[in-house]
Amino acid sequence: MLEQVTRLGEYEWEVPTGTVPGMRVPGRFFLSDSLYKSLESGAVQQLANVATLPGIIRYSMAMPDIHWGYGFPIGGVAAFGLDTGVISPGGVGFDINCGVRLLSTPLRLGDLDRRRELIETLYQSVPTGVGAKGPLKLSTGDLEDMMVQGAAWPVNQGYGLREDLDNCEERGCMAQADSQAVSAKAKQRGMPQSGTLGAGNHFLEIQVVREIYDPGAAKAYGIHPGQICVMIHCGSRGLGHQSCTDHLKVLEGATKRYxxxxxxxxxACAPLSSPEGKAYFGAMAASANYAWANRQMIMHTTRVVFGKMYGIDYESMHLVYDVAHNVAKIEEHSHEGKRVRVCVHRKGATRAFGPGSPDLPPGYADTGQPVIIPGSMGSSSYLLRGTTIAMERTFGSTCHGAGRILSRSAAKKTLSGVKVKNSLSKEGIIVRAPNDGAIAEEAPGAYKPSAEVVRIVDALGISNLVARLEPLGVIKG
Amino acid sequence: MSYEELDHTADIRLRVRSPTADSLFAETALAMMEIVYGKSRPGTVERTIELEAGNYENLLLDFLSEVLFLSEVDYIVFSAATVHITGNSLQAHLSGEPFDPDRHRGGTEIKGISYSGLRIVKEDEGYVLDILFDV
Incomplete structure (x- = not known):
């Protein structure tokens, strides 16, 4: 598979049509020489597979955090015409609207005493790990409202500020949500899990802004050196997982029918215009809304903990932005000289809308959309901004994270959780997780260097670096 | 239990070997429980699953999805399973213990069971399954 790949530029590579029978467009991915060495044949195969889907426009693309997933590769981006194209859960994933948000605080590094106590309090306040139950007792009506209203639901209940909604992708709510398309089973799973972090690579991390690359953009986003921030990474929990499982089965039948x-x-997919395609889209949007509500509630808990421990006002902690990195959206993009409405799938990829794009809050309109790239545990995370180049080249998309290079089992074999925890502790990073195996699986050594991934997207111009944040403490599921 | 973890960068890929299709299904369900919850003890909580599907692959996916669902919503860690497959139908009896956060919380959450790379092959000594869990 890798022998078919041709190089087009310093960071750009092509998988020609014909690599897999039935490819309708070429595959394109972005990588540096050093990251190319860890490219898996399976990821290239998946990139080529996506190119066979009906109605795909321009290219099957992958960002520099490309790696081997299921269905689409992770880092995959593909746009489909609304009349001719399809929608596929394989281009979104089981964790619908897995995403990241960044909360800024008025605290500086010197203000952050009692750090271990802070991490422990957050760990006790935010339910984490397998089998965790959320803090709220939701009624059936509450859950319905959450799936329809998204982040607005907790804000209306007093778990947030109106301004939080302005600073979420889609204002934290996809209008196409159809809670009727979400099965009773998915609702049953979602009911007790709202406000929980989950397990695996999901985390809540205390960070300090260590470097500013673009002072103008940093100012617009309210970020300055030495500032304490909190990054929250999680998704739609069992409700989203079950919605994907349910609709995958329906769409498998539809694939044959169409x-x-x-x-x-x-x-497995169906035409966007078909009843099966519309039902999946409605369930996916409802799950995405649940995920936005979930991150909002976790952020609320975080604000309360910080307020109690450091005596700062709830209103002084601002949501910088919230991005989804597993989702399909209807967006308008330029294609062959025309503005066209397309369905963009981003599977482990982040929207990176440039200055002047729709859906940006007024304060960010001239700067572009904030793009939040979490590092692996113990390595830097980055704040970038969306660009016009992304709008022209990648349907307004960029990378979503570091991307794994070591499997979880290999990580556990080669890295000891206790050693990883101790070495992070020596660097001043406190880790709190239910067990040490989870720490080894997500250790920095299991991931591509996040610095290299963001360097490539910055060099390509599909998003530009604004700031670098270093971890101080992390809670994990 | 006879399963090995195959290489996969992002997710968990297993190869399970078993003499019969019935025992292959049962062992895969228990392997899945071990990934999610770690080691478990025998218990007295019981559940029965009955379903139909057009082929072995779909039967397995539906079965595992149902085990995951029951385990999550009823807070049960299944530690024993018997499965009987007749034609397109499956009947399973599972037993286990109640979820205990102190012992079961630190596992790996399975978000979904993927169709990608799913393969059930009958060999001379029995059945071999390759399966990928999104974690």
């Missing part, structure tokens, strides 16, 4: 030939069953 006579769509697929190289991978996980790419």
């Amino acid at each position: 006579k769509i030939a697929l190289p991978d069953r996980q790419l």
Whole structure:
């Protein structure tokens, strides 16, 4: 598979049509020489598989955090025409609207005493890990409202500020949500889990702003050197997982009904205009809204903990932005000289809308959308901004994280959780997790260097660096 | 239990070997429980699953999804399973213990069971399954 790849530029590579039978467009991905060495044949195969889907426009693309997933590669981006194209859960993933938000505080590094106590209090306040139950007793009506209103639901209940909604992608709510398309099973799973972090690579991290690359943009985003911030990474919990499972099954039948030939069953799909495609889209949007409400409630808990411990006002902690990195959205983009409405799938990729784009809050309109790239545990995270180049080249998309290079089992074999925890502790980073195995699986050594991934997107211009944040403490599921 | 973890960068890929299709399904469900919750003890909480699907692959996916669902909503860690497959139908009996945060909280959450790379092959000594869990 890798022998088919041709190089187009310093950071740009092509998988020609014909690499996999039935490819309708070429594959394109972005990588540096050093990251190319860790490119898996399976990821290239998946990139090529996506190119066979009906109605795909321009390219099947992958960002520099490309790696081997299921269905789409992780880091995958593909846009489909509304009349001719399809929608596929394989281009979104089981964790619908897995995403990241960044909360800024008025605290500086010197103000952050009792750090271990802070991490412990957050760990006790935010339910984490397998089997965790959320703080709220939701009624059936509450859950319905949450799926329809998204982040606005907790804000209306007093768990946030109106300004929080301005600073979420889609204002924290996809209008196409159809809670009727979400099964009773998915609702049953979602009911007790709202406000929980989950497990795996999900985290809540205390960070300090260590470097500013773009002072103008940093000022617009309210970020300055030495500032304490909190990054929250989680998704739609069991409700989203079950919605994907349910609709995957329906769409597998639909794939046969609409006579769509697929190289991978996980790419099961249906025309966007079909009843099956619309039902999945409605359930996916409802799950995405649940995820925005989830991150909002976790942020609320974080604000309360910080307020109690450091005597700062709830209103003095601002949501910088919230991005989804597993989602499909209807957006308008330029294609062959025309403005067209397309369905953009981002599977482990982040929207990176440039200055003047719709859906940006007025304060960010001239700067572009904030893009939040979490590092792996113990390595830097980055704040970037969306660009016009991204709008022209990648349907307004960029990378979503570091991307793994070591499997979880390999990480556990080669890295000891206790050693990782101790070495992070020596660097001043406190880790709190239910067990040490989870720490080894997510250790910095298991991921590509996040600095290299963001360097490439910055060099390509599909998003530009604004600030670098270093971890001080992290809670994990 | 006879399963090994195959290489996969992002997710968990397993190879399970078992003499019969019935025992293959049961062992895969228990392997999945071990990934999510770690080691578990025998218990007296019981559940029954009955379902139908067009082929072995779909039967397995539906079965595992149902085990995951029951385990999550009823807070049960299944430690034993018996499965009987007849044609397109499956009947399973599972037993286990109640979820205990102190012992079961630190596992790896499985978000979904993928169609990607799913393979059930009958060999001379029995059945071999490759399966990928999104974690």
